[in-house]
Amino acid sequence: MNAALPGSHLSPRLEPRAVPPALLEALKLRFGGQFSQAAAVREQHGRDESAFSVPPPDAVVFAQSTQDVSDAVQLAAQFKVPVIPFGVGSSLEGHLLAVQGGISLDVSRMNQVLAINAEDLTVTVQPGVTRTQLNAAVKSTGLFFPIDPGADATLGGMTATRASGTNAVRFGTMRENVLALEVVTASGEVIRTGTRAKKSSAGYDLTRLMVGSEGTLGIMTEITVKLYPLPEAVMAAIVSFDSLADAVNTTIQIIQMGVPIARCELLDATTVRIVNTYAKLNLREGAMLLMEFHGSPAGVQEQVEMVQALADENHGHAFEWAKTPEERTRLWTARHNAYFAGVQSVPGCKAITTDACVPISRLAEALLVSVEEAQASGIPYFMVGHVGDGNFHMGYLIDPSNAQERDTAEALNHKLVARALALGGTCTGEHGVGLHKMGFLVDETGAGAVAMMRAIKNALDPDNILNPGKIFALS
Incomplete structure (x- = not known):
């Protein structure tokens, strides 16, 4: 692989640009109380859920309208100063960090x-x-809107990172569910992409270009997404296995048989134990599948019977059902909080997270070896997976001041990504590249594809002011 050596992923290149006092005065004059240089506000906008430590932005603007976003970008463009979009700060990959200084543009009030x-x-x-x-x-x-990443993220952040979640196996990702956008470009111009029509063949698909661009090509100010009818019947279940391999093989068979399962999530025994402690549950501490079935009562029952038979063939233990909305909410809240449960299980730690996704037929090869490597390393970890679509996450829990632990975790990540790419997969299924996956992009897409991405970036943002230093280096 051409990716940087282990450890270097957590040391982003800092290239701070000077922010002229004239720009700060212009922003203060335009935005008044929506502008802040207070240290506490800047610090809040200079950190996320990643393991990176980067100086905070020079100032923060709280946008309340598309015009606010346009005006802020126009002012920054005059001085060639970076603008970094900010939602709720839930990024795991350092997307919102001001590695070149500049203005954090908080859109949380555009709600x-x-x-x-x-x-x-x-x-x-x-x-x-x-x-x-x-x-x-x-x-x-x-x-309802089905896309549900673990954090209660904003639609802007979810669109910018092409996010997904536990429902992706049935409903797809943000890529399939965003129909149209309003976007502020690097010059401050407001454009619209896409329509509410079911299909269109009009010109380049700028909507798809913007979805997943991580704030580097434009700042989204309106997003039109698909909705789906609430299912007539919903049932959720958990089933435990003595081995992780049996749980993974059950998942593969469910998908290959065409069962229209709505959710299929995997936790290994270590993670079940962590979740039990955090959420005060009493789940059986073994490899576990958490599943949800949607449809008509008869259709749900048919799905359940098929999955039960497959689980039995793979040595699954008795199903436990969550039939009421309250029971289902408690179960899925525990799953969504697995990341926070993991981080709290080791006081003072930081989580270095992975996001590999592979074809479903290669899931066992990718996942089982990754867990074995984590166990052998001695680094505390957790593992959760949207395994219905081949996506899984390792969270290596390290002491951020311990260089050896950081290097060990990055070496594990490096091997995991190399394995995923060799199996026809990707380094990031849903979190985006941000800072952490930059070193793997050429390995996955090839130098020619990255050169084309750079050409697009240079054409749309010639002064590199929109979230610079993310996805790939320009030089």
């Missing part, structure tokens, strides 16, 4: 649900709307 078009199964929101807020807003229509 309006603008238009619910229930007849067309679409909704348009501002970027600061969170997935929980969105589903509360559309619940009365009998519809």
